[in-house]
Amino acid sequence: MRDVVILGVGMTKFGISNLSQKEMFAEAALDALQESQVKAGDLQALFVGNVLGDFEEGQINIAPFLAAEIGMRPEAPATRFECACASATVAVRHAVLMVRSGECDVVMAGGTERTAIMGTPLATKTFAMGSHSEYERFSGITFPGVFGMVAHQYAAKYGIPLESLKHAMAGVAVKNHKNGVLNPLAHFRKEISIDTVLQSPMIADPLQLFDCCPFSDGAAAIVIADAERYKDRVEKPILVAGTGQGSAGPVYRQKDLTRMAAREASAKRAYEEAGVGPSDIDVIELHDCFTIAEVVALEMLGIFDFGAAPEAIERGDTALDGKIPVNPSGGLKAKGHPIGATGAAQTYEIVKQLRGECGDRQVKDAEVGLVDTLGGDFSTVCTLVLRRY
């Protein structure tokens, strides 16, 4: 099979934007093309994550509009991927598979999303559409609510007092905000304290406002190509060493919410394909939509033993200068969460880290990086292992 590399990446500033989804995507895409030394007319396909464009801007079938916007040719198929918050990672993965198979030589993947114009009530309603529409939705379950249930189950399962777990969870938010200060593209660039988290309004017990990531606007784009033909276009191509994607049913079938079957399957596949294990990973961008999400992700990715993540977080293992830096970009918590673009932005950060271009938030000597993105109530999880080529 062919080696597949990432040539270039682009990303808008995350936050509240008055640009349309197409305008944001165009900014990110043109930056990515510039870095890659590839012309839009040469791209053979576009794979784009976009979740709620229908509700946000009244726009369906956005992918061909995005392709046209940046000057791609009619011969290039352009397709929207919708896997809730994992959409862009799934788009990136399918772009990689298409190049790896030989169907295409150079393609673009990415995502765009403008969540902020929905306002909180509509956003809460549409985000909750990731739950089962017959057997879950009418309970009024919300996305933070599902992760509130994860936190309570975690505390009970491992016999950790809820107050201790919440302290470690707050530590995740504090750490990610601290990293966000160092990221010029982050939605929030402001340090917070443990007290900021623990004194914020309750959203879905035991999750408080600062346990939750924001609704953001933003876009990111990645140029992906056959290594043999394209690697010499850029100084530092990044190898997509392994990918995985897993699927699971509604939460009532998943039962133990601290062990997400889709994530464990996806990570296993990506590690195997890359020929690496958790101990080989130097830097991670993972799905911290809520603070507890980072806690459990670290365990399912094999970074810490089950039940041991809170202690490791308290020790500072996941800090920028810790044993295994997690979410150096600020994560979803501080960098922001434009849902359909998130996975592409996580990929952007890992590519920049592996190239050594992250300035004050650079993880020293990062050679192998991991992207982990979760969609819906952990019904889709997608994993990428990237390394220097």
Added chain:
Amino acid sequence: MGSYPLTFHEFKQGLAEGELPGLKCEECGEGIVPPSAVCTACGSTRLSRTSFAGKGSIRTFTVIRVGPEGFTPPYIVALVELDEGPWVLGNLVGVDAASAGMDLMNKKVIVGSKVLPLKPSESGVEGVVLTFELT
């Protein structure tokens, strides 16, 4: 042609009559509720309709303080393990949501249901949610 073993419509009708309808796998004996096209344990399509006793234990919960449009917080959403094995999602009622705490974990409940009529502006189907009451 196959036919869906227990539709959402039939499930709601059963609930309205005070039953907790579900499926039982003829191959491996697994109990399945809410219904599924195939056995959730072994994948068999040999499923027969059954009723569940409607008793179980709370395995986790949350208190929704910021709800979607059309819901009035605070209210409790819980995952309950039925005595027959399957887990179901629903609302814990009859408990002060504002002061709910970890002491709810593993408490025994009985299962009922509540119909939620759709507003004219909403798409989809008339909803029904399982309700749990502490025993």
